[in-house]
Amino acid sequence: MVSNTQDGGAVPNAELEGRMQ
Secondary structure, three states: OOOHHHHOOOOOHHHHHHHHO
16 A cells, blocks of 8 residues: 555545556
8 A cells, every 4th residue: 555645644545656657
């Protein structure tokens, strides 16, 4: 799983995962 720390926690983990994967 991708940690939302990469986005500064501004985006939910689900959104981050869909964007990075």
